[in-house]
Amino acid sequence: SPAPSLPDTIAAVATAPGRGGIGVVRVSGAALAPFARALTGRLPEPRHAAFTPFVDAGGKPIDEGILLYFPAPHSFTGEDVIELQGHGGPVVLQLVLARCLELGARLAEPGEFSRRAFLNGKMDLAQAEAVADLIEASTVAAARSAVRSLSGAFSDEMHRLTDALIDLRMLVEATLDFPDEDVEFLENARALERLDAIRVKLEGVLERARQGALLRSGMNVVLVGQPNVGKSSLLNCLAGDERAIVTDIAGTTRDAVRETIAIEGIPIHVIDTAGLRETADPVERLGVERTWREIARADVILRIVDARVGPQPGDEAIDAALPEGVERITIFNKIDLCGLEPARLQRDDGVAIHLSAQLGLGVDLLRSELLRVAGWHAHGDDVVLARERHLVALREALTHVVAARSQCGALELFAEELRLAQVSIGEITGEFSSDDLLGVIFSRFCIGK
Ligand code: GDP
Ligand code: ZN
Secondary structure (H helix, E strand, O other): OOOOOOOEEEHHHHOOOOOEEEEEEEEEEOOOHHHHHHHHHOOOOOOOOOEEEOOOOOOOOOEEEEEEEEOOOOOOOOOEEEEEEEOOOOHHHHHHHHHHOOOEEEEHHHHHHHHHHHHHOOHHHHHHHHHEEEEEEEOOHHHHHHHHHOHHHHHHHHHHHHHHHHHHHHHHHHHHHOOHHHHHHHHHHOOHHHHHHHHHHHHHHHHHHHHHHHHHHHHHEEOOOOOOHHHHHHHHHHOOOEEOOOOOOOOOOOOOOEEEEEEOOOEEEEHHHHHOOOOOOOOHHHHHHHHHHHHHOOOOEEEEEEOHHHHHHHHHHHHHHOOOOOOEEEEEOHHHHHHOOOOOEEEEEEEEEEEEEOOEHHHHHHHHHHHHOOOOOOOOOOOOOOOHHHHHHHHHHHHHHHHHHHHHOHHHHHHHHHHHHHHHHHHHHHOOOOHHHHHHHHOOOOOOO
């Protein structure tokens, strides 16, 4: 029989591009001790930080820094891993990386370290995704939730559900061998009660995951209004202390079209339509097109008017061009200038809010309104930072559990639905995932992760 093939050695810069105090090159593969020796001139001691030059083929130093050696299986990937912590300049890091390639490593693909960690059982799929989500988190709440998933909270919950499903399946399948006793057997074992308990649990997780999906991707809000009605003021006021990472659309000139703020940890991507006027400037025109594409993905449109004068003709033109079926909230700003009180009003064309962005009056009303529209009602630590594919799998599992309930006269079908529910949940942790799915998931990671 052929010898089992060893995994090839992969290497990548693990730190972010650009300059920094430290830059890390990560290497993973089988039997990396000789590799480390070639780089440093000596054999590394497992899990000890060694300050050493990193040398080229001629023994000349490329850089100096810390080498860490994690022999398999006690490493991130479960293979031998070497971490080279050198100086964080792009050129010097590329030289160190080139040296690793010269020593037989190849460039890692996006997410390949995490993928190996998954394949070697160091973490399940939901945890690997949590690594990526933690790195990409744009609010504190999202980061907290990702850390919980990373530590296995979500996975444990999936495993408990799976165990409950397996118990019930074993019971039902055992009963299948004694066809005469079907129904009584199930009744005696309280199978339906147990099934209902699983359904309730599943519904709970699904709801928390739905909240988590919101926490992960947030909502898109479009600001519409004439110059000087107070759009910028409102944005600043809404953001408060929770100004999240600003995500400019790359390439936009002048002002940022899109900015992300956070309300109760939910990323709110705000698109300012200030630049939507007709323009001859081709660069500006590109910005306008981009803004329209953003608008097409809006969850909520905020129409801002000056409370003293109400909507203006220009507002209606933009309003008419906005997508149908999107929730609209009208803001009457500057109430301090016309003696109105903060208020939330239900009108024919949607909710209206009276506020003063300048004084911060009534802005809480808007904040709650946005959270209501988003469907956010979760609190704190319960939220599962779910991805769309998790929601799909949970919904599928729920469908099968519900279907099982209606099949309790036909035990074979009952058992089959339970099996399908288990498969759906297994997709979340990666127990039943195809190579294609893994490819899709890990290819979205960045290189070096
Ligand atoms: P934008 O052009 O729509 O972004 O409007 P700005 O936010 O830049 O505000 C235009 C002007 O209106 C500024 O001088 C603000 O200080 C003022 N302003 C904004 N909101 C209020 C408000 O609620 N009350 C008062 N009195 N002035 C406001
Ligand atoms: Zn402005």
